[in-house]
Amino acid sequence: MVPEVLMNQLIRCKNCDEIFMRTPFDQHPEYTLDSGRPLGTFRTVETDDYQEFLTQHQGHQLENLEIVEDSLVTEKAYSEPVKTSFFRATNGKEKFVIKKFREKIEEPLKYLLLPGDYSLKCAAIKVQSEEISKQLRRELNPPPSQNQIDAFLKLCYTIAENIEVNDLERVPEESLHPLEIYYKIDDIHLMYLLRNCRRIFTGKEYSSVEEFIHRHKDDGVLLLKATYKIRLVEKVKPDKKFIPASLPFKKVKIVGGK
Numbered sequence: 001m002v003p004e005v006l007m008n009q010l011i012r013c014k015n016c017d018e019i020f021m022r023t024p025f026d027q028h029p030e031y032t033l034d035s036g037r038p039l040g041t042f043r044t045v046e047t048d049d050y051q052e053f054l055t056q057h058q059g060h061q062l063e064n065l066e067i068v069e070d071s072l073v074t075e076k077a078y079s080e081p082v083k084t085s086f087f088r089a090t091n092g093k094e095k096f097v098i099k100k101f102r103e104k105i106e107e108p109l110k111y112l113l114l115p116g117d118y119s120l121k122c123a124a125i126k127v128q129s130e131e132i133s134k135q136l137r138r139e140l141n142p143p144p145s146q147n148q149i150d151a152f153l154k155l156c157y158t159i160a161e162n163i164e165v166n167d168l169e170r171v172p173e174e175s176l177h178p179l180e181i182y183y184k185i186d187d188i189h190l191m192y193l194l195r196n197c198r199r200i201f202t203g204k205e206y207s208s209v210e211e212f213i214h215r216h217k218d219d220g221v222l223l224l225k226a227t228y229k230i231r232l233v234e235k236v237k238p239d240k241k242f243i244p245a246s247l248p249f250k251k252v253k254i255v256g257g258k
């Protein structure tokens, strides 16, 4: 009998480098009704899959892997059912990257063990130009001219081009996409924006732009939107005779029990 598993359990076959993930999230009530038996007799598909894995790897060396906390990265919006994610796992000595994916919406999740590592690379920093234009027109009195809006946006673009995303404070904005992150413009670049706005707006106009900037810098339209890409660095599996090279993994808290 297979014991009931309450926690995530990631099992690796050391011989085949194949894995099996047992997780409460995967154990959705996917029961099949055996037509030859009386109503109410069910069997779980998940358990059968696990049995199949055990049968397939009979006599092989199996080990438990622990999932590295907070290591999950996903390439598409949370709402997207067909997507690929990656996370890290370890057996205490070696580190692994697990690819979690499904090809079709009706398929169960698949897990694949990959040698190597992944990192997140900032692909672009975007100015929320449409939102800024709209809010400038709505909030400034008198409304700014198109030339003034264009000049203001040009300053924002210059900031986005020259800013270092690693130096910025991340905003816990509810992004619908896991790889889109909002950042506040730092004080130095805010000063640059304010200073240069003096050449675009004068007198009372400038005062209202100054207020606009202060109103929108922390959680408004002036936030910069950074888009990240998952960069997978696959490593050719070393020959078993050689000691596997240690990967440049960051020291992280490990979660999961035995």
Ligand SMILES: [Zn+2]
Pocket: 013, 014, 015, 016, 017, 018, 056, 057, 060
């Ligand atoms: Zn095996």
